[in-house]
Amino acid sequence: MNTIILESKITCPHCGHTETETMPTDACQFFYECRSCGTLLKPKPGDCCVFCSYGSVKCPPIQQHNSCCAG
Known part of the structure; x- marks a missing residue:
């Protein structure tokens, strides 16, 4: 079973700021x-x-190879 990662560093494409x-x-x-x-x-x-x-890191449903909420 794969471990799901719940934290992701999101980077703003406009200013480059990164936040976990x-x-x-x-x-x-x-x-x-x-x-x-x-x-x-x-x-x-x-x-x-x-x-x-x-x-x-991709969202948890995608990490689990499932479809995500937006379909």
């Missing part, structure tokens, strides 16, 4: 506000959440 965040296990996180510049991040087309688009 704990990912939710029961929902997708569609929005994330950068703590440095205030930019509201949304997933890139084809990604289910901001962690899949801007994080160092």
Whole structure:
């Protein structure tokens, strides 16, 4: 059984600020506000959440090879 990683370093594509965040296990996180510049991040087309688009680790459902909430 694979270990699920629950923390991801999310990097703002606008200012480059990186913050370590704990990912939710029961929902997708569609929005994330950068703590440095205030930019509201949304997933890139084809990604289910901001962690899949801007994080160092994909969200827990994707890590488990399952479909994520956004389908």
